[in-house]
Amino acid sequence: MSSSMRSVLSVGRRRRRTGDQVTGGRPLTRAMMFLILAFGAAAMLMPFVWLVRSALMTDAQIFINPPQWIPNPVAWENFPDALTAQPFVRYFLNTMIIEVLVVTGTVLTCSLTAFSFARLRWRGRNLVFGLLLTGVMLPYAVTLIPTFVGWAALGALDTFIPLTLPAWFAGAGGGVFNIFLIRQFFLTIPYEMDEAAYIDGANPWQVFTRIVMPLSKPVIVVVTIFTFIGVWNDFLGPLLYLTDSDNFTLALGLATFQSTYTAQWGLLMAASLVVILPIVLLFFVLQRYFVEGVTLTGIKG
Amino acid sequence: MSTATADPVTEATTPPRPAGRRRSRMGRAEARWGVLFAMPAILGFLIFTIGPMVASFIFSLTDWTVGAAPNFIGLGNYQAMVDDPLFWKSLGVTTYYTLAAVPIALVVGFVVAMLVNAGWRRQSMWRTIYYLPTLVPAVASAVLWIWIFNPDSGLFNSVLRALGLPTSNWIYAESTAVPSLIIMSTWGFGNAMVIFLAGLQGVPRHLYEAVALDGGGAWAKFRHVTLPFMTPVIFYNLVTGVIGTFQVFNQAYIMTSGGPNNATLFYIYYLYTQAFTDSQMGYASALAWVLFLIVLVITALLFRNARSWVYYEAGGAR
Structure with missing residues (x-):
């Protein structure tokens, strides 16, 4: 493993912006690529949206069909309720x-x-x-x-x-x-x-x-x-x-x-959010080190 | 990397320092400090790796269950495994999951890394979005996905229903349980992507220009420059990916309890239940050793196979 690891390490060290070498940059191709990129990003964010909206909803609103996307009223009480349960x-x-x-x-x-x-x-x-x-x-x-x-x-x-x-x-x-x-x-x-x-x-x-x-x-x-x-x-x-x-x-x-609390999704999502948030905040504060670190270690903890 | 100081691994093959009273006394002091400083790791390795390894092997040769005296039964546990349908089931489930999850993460990770790297103005924003899911702690991720997979009001079925499409029972049906967990694991491909992204920065730009001069298009650039230069990174992601997915546990424990009908009986989960639910410490230790052998063999095969397709720059890693 060490030989491949070392090559990853040395490769990561050369920090140079080299974008746009592969594609010719034709407008239509660029537009297509942008669409895929944006669509993929939306898909990645979807579970987060679902997490946050559920964390802010009352049980009554969570089970409405078709699903509601905007919490109304915003059930802030889920957080104190979950954290004291x-x-x-x-x-x-x-x-x-x-x-x-x-x-x-x-x-x-x-x-x-x-x-x-x-x-x-x-x-x-x-x-x-x-x-x-x-x-x-x-x-x-x-x-x-x-x-x-x-x-x-x-x-x-x-x-x-x-x-x-x-x-x-x-x-x-x-x-x-x-x-x-x-x-x-x-x-x-x-x-x-x-x-x-x-x-x-x-x-x-x-x-x-x-x-x-x-x-x-x-x-x-x-x-x-x-x-x-x-x-x-x-x-x-x-x-x-x-x-x-x-x-x-x-x-x-x-x-x-x-x-x-198997079926209390509002509380469960509120608690999950509280566990996730510190790590995400840590990431945004120390982003530079994170990217360096992932490149170096290649493995999440 | 080896600019200022020579690598000690190669240094070790050179003869020892010139003798002489002063030097050798210094050398002896240095050696004492060296051993002292390395002591935590040496002791840790003996206490937490070698010791348990030996103990685990000895356990695996006994019929030890908690609360009863162990008897030496030779390779009995290993023989019992051959006739244990759950052992084979867990091996099958784990292999199935690994064979799907790892290639998907590699391909998606590679493609997205190339897309993100295509010279956008907000490259770091895209990278962050795709990387974000890997930050979610495993337990929180499991709880979130249980809710996403919820057949009545979960995200997936709600959307499918709204679109008038057929819904699924996701992790609650035998045939869809593992595919569901594969979808969930794909959400975390950001790790592989970030490593690919780092690799892409190291592909020499002038080679693209050379291909362009020869009239090669985007595909030729990818096929003859990007891909060969990325093979070490692909290989690294492949090996770590396989070793990692072969040891999944959390999803099975938190989300499915190995069910339904053992559909998600991952190897480590089976081992865990044998050891800590059924107290079969002897049998579980044997399971652990078989896993070790499997991981060793897979890694060895991957490394052997790597010679035929992994490209190392001359004077590089090898």
């Missing part, structure tokens, strides 16, 4: 606790490891790095059961420990990819900078914190974003490890909300 504020706080622990652990340990692989020499380094990379191939199902059994034996079920502690060991699992990504970035920083610092008597920790990390903000932001989204979206982890509803995350809470 189950303790969504609690779910949000739980999610954020896990986010902080996982993102901090992942960024810290993955970049530390990447620094070791990219800029320090030690025997067996490349062998270890190669071994870690093979972990990418492993389906998560293989380690799922023993890991669960292990946490159960340690009495850690229904705590955040199984969901957060692995992040402090370079993410474990998906972490390998972060290490790879950060290492690739570190390799582009001139080694002369490290050497100058070593001559001045710095140790590797100081080189890491004072020189390499400050220069690596783009890749750190990318890893942070995608780790954050990964945690926000994770369903299987919380499903396995959390049983008391006081400990639920937003994703797990929304899923149980769905199975409890």
Whole structure:
């Protein structure tokens, strides 16, 4: 996989606007292309429209046939109703606790490891790095059961420990990819900078914190974003490890909300919207990094 | 990429640094720091990957169910799989889904990437619209699509009814359940598209001019320049797509519970129910290992096959 990955990486790096090479630009063809583009975009947005209009409708209006598109009256009360029907504020706080622990652990340990692989020499380094990379191939199902059994034996079920502690060991699992990504970035920083610092008597920790990390903000932001989204979206982890509803995350809470309030579509859509919105806002604020990150990772969290 | 510092992978084959008291002492200190810094990943790999892998393999050789003492049964679980209709069903469902969802995402993603890239003034707006669905968290997406597929008042049937067209039971009928989930997955092709878009920026422009000089039209440009240069990106999207879709779980759990009549019994969902509903930890571990082997074989086949159609620029990745 690494050879193709590397070519994607290098291809993505050349950031150059080269539009309109394939089509000749004949007006009729252009018009056709524009129509397809616009039609496709409308199709992509349709589920969002459906989501928002349902979230703002009373049950009575939702079931009118033929379907209504404009909420009338606008049922703002769906939001407070949905968010108090189950303790969504609690779910949000739980999610954020896990986010902080996982993102901090992942960024810290993955970049530390990447620094070791990219800029320090030690025997067996490349062998270890190669071994870690093979972990990418492993389906998560293989380690799922023993890991669960292990946490159960340690009495850690229904705590955040199984969901957060692995992040402090370079993410474990998906972490390998972060290490790879950060290492690739570190390799582009001139080694002369490290050497100058070593001559001045710095140790590797100081080189890491004072020189390499400050220069690596783009890749750190990318890893942070995608780790954050990964945690926000994770369903299987919380499903396995959390049983008391006081400990639920937003994703797990929304899923149980769905199975409890089966036919209350207004409330369900309002709750879904609340879970989706932070990620979409994050995207619009950090759009530049997102595009860079997707190009780099190719995989959504 | 390898401008300033040489790649350590190649560096490793070069002889070690010149000896000398000072240097070697520095080298030893550096090695200590190196191992120390890599320790989180090494420990994590041993604790959360290698350990569970070995344990999982041992489990798979036992008849362990939660609450009972495990007995060693050799390859019994693997033999039982051969006679387990649900194992074959789950394998079939997963293969069906993968064979449809991955090619659709690749083709649609490629075509839309080319369309978006065709020099519009608001390129980033189009890109954003097509990418937006991939941002929706899996659970929220599942809840939304349950409502879209709702036979009475969902989006699809409402529109179909308004147009006077026949409606469908979507995820609630055996024959349409998987196709419905494929439609849903196509909504998220934006990931593949963004990677294709990045790839398109790397196609050398002068080659298009060369084709034009030779009198080639749009098709010739696509066939002889765009497509060859995009094969590594296509291959990347193909491999990650196959590995990803082979491991779907959320839709089956949240939307269909594997039904109706096991129509959406995805492999991981079956494994999950075996392990965490029926407590068959031994059998479920065997299922996990078979999945691992399947993914390995598919990836190996894709890589072997890739040699015949994936084009790498000279001096590039290889």
